[in-house]
Amino acid sequence: MESNLYTLDRFELDYAIFLKRPEETDQLLIHRSEILTPIKEGDIVQIHG
Template structure:
């Protein structure tokens, strides 16, 4: 039984495409019917594979912190481009 952290990259058709953290190079495709949560792109989750199904938990605090960090970096980049 493995537990890993992933970022929801996108939805393609009936599948959620999750990227394994921290490198985000390995993909995991999970059918929407197995997700069981209301997720949006960029959400961080823990995914446990018990061999029969996926147990997915939203990491709300980590998601919020990561989104704030990305917004700060984008704002900084935009300000650099204005100079």
């Protein structure tokens, strides 16, 4: 299972928009209901999958 670091850029409606580090050009959208840990914009997280 692949794991990458992302920065939480922002929330838009029901989605969190993450930017893949270190370039922060690729985006990943995740529905808020799938985020089990409280996070805020600017947090760096590891995402598996």
